[in-house]
Amino acid sequence: MLRDDIKAETVAAMKAKDKDRTAALRLIGAKIKDRDIELRTSSKEIEDDALVMDVLEKMAKQRRESITMYVDGGREELADKERAELAVIEEFLPQKMDEAQTRAAIEEAKANTGADSIKDMGKVMGELKAKHGAVLDMSLASKLVKESF
Missing domain, CATH: 1.10.1510.10 (Uncharacterised protein YqeY/AIM41, N-terminal domain)
Known part of the structure; x- marks a missing residue:
């Protein structure tokens, strides 16, 4: 533990x-x-x-x-x-995802949730947090999700 x-x-x-x-x-x-x-x-x-x-x-x-x-x-x-x-x-935290991995996770989350506009950002962020919560920099993810729409 x-x-x-x-x-x-x-x-x-x-x-x-x-x-x-x-x-x-x-x-x-x-x-x-x-x-x-x-x-x-x-x-x-x-x-x-x-x-x-x-x-x-x-x-x-x-x-x-x-x-x-x-x-x-x-x-x-x-x-x-x-x-x-x-x-x-x-030292005790898992290694964070880099920008390329984050972008790939965002595209996967967008496909899974059927997100097609900035209005669906909450769904995408929820999906990302559920799947990659511990290893994802949420502030970076938020910025990249906004850029992706």
């Missing part, structure tokens, strides 16, 4: 005295625990790996946005710290 991999990597980083990696891994663990606490009151059950992947995706998105803001603000040292955390987070 992904959660166990993260715990094992945290222990390995602590033994290696890699402070930055340990801090990033502990941050991931804390976010996962926060999500567990949120779900205690929820009635729906979520598969553990899906929960961890969702947490990691959100953390990666936050880091990317922070990097952009720090670079725009001239705070390169803070952007470097965020890049280091993002690298650790991305």
Whole structure:
């Protein structure tokens, strides 16, 4: 399980005295625990790996946005710290589809849903998320779907 991999990597980083990696891994663990606490009151059950992947995706998105803001603000040292955390987070995420693979998936989704205009974008995006959710960059997909009509 992904959660166990993260715990094992945290222990390995602590033994290696890699402070930055340990801090990033502990941050991931804390976010996962926060999500567990949120779900205690929820009635729906979520598969553990899906929960961890969702947490990691959100953390990666936050880091990317922070990097952009720090670079725009001239705070390169803070952007470097965020890049280091993002690298650790991305170790546990599956490899994203590249642009060519995304375009092929969009064409397949358009054919499956019978989409022929921009009004059908929601159907196409829903199909893409259902089939390729974890490995698809949804912001890129959205841009490419708009271009394809």
